[in-house]
Amino acid sequence: MDALTRRGFLCGSAAIAALSITPAVAATGVKTLANGKTEIDLKANSALNTVGGVVELDLKKYGKIAVVRTSKSSTGFSVFKLACPHAGVIVKQDGSGGWVCKPPGHGSEFALNGALKVGPASSALKPIKFTVKSQSLIIS
Numbered sequence: 001m002d003a004l005t006r007r008g009f010l011c012g013s014a015a016i017a018a019l020s021i022t023p024a025v026a027a028t029g030v031k032t033l034a035n036g037k038t039e040i041d042l043k044a045n046s047a048l049n050t051v052g053g054v055v056e057l058d059l060k061k062y063g064k065i066a067v068v069r070t071s072k073s074s075t076g077f078s079v080f081k082l083a084c085p086h087a088g089v090i091v092k093q094d095g096s097g098g099w100v101c102k103p104p105g106h107g108s109e110f111a112l113n114g115a116l117k118v119g120p121a122s123s124a125l126k127p128i129k130f131t132v133k134s135q136s137l138i139i140s
């Protein structure tokens with residue numbers, strides 16, 4: 001089990017740049033655990049079997065979030081909020097390997113793993129802590 005670290009989040013940026021683009025799909029196999037955490041069944045989300053795959057979901061605690069497969073490692077994922085850190089507009093995939101904050105947002109661009117590429121936002125899409133078990137990803 002690995003928690004997402006800032007270093008891991010940033011180091012994934014370079015690897016993500018070369019990925020093929022896979023449009024995000026809605027997550028399935030999602031359940032709320034007794035401790036309030038959210039479990040995503042990885043077997044039920046085949047998009048996450050491929051590096052560059054993305055699923056999106058909406059959680060009460062965070063709003064819209066994305067889970068991105070960032071490497072073939074069993075813990076190779078990024079999880080982050082889709083609300084732009086500039087003014088909160090929900091970013092969309094841009095078709096070229098990242099996310100863009102379209103109007104009414106102000107054009108910030110982010111790598112597929114959420115790292116900041118172009119402002120006016122001054123930080124990455126907000127990472128969310130998670131752990132990976134054998135067949136599930138647990139969002140804190």
Ligand code: FES
Nearest residue numbers: 084086087101106
């Ligand atoms: S809200 Fe995203 S760039 Fe302003």
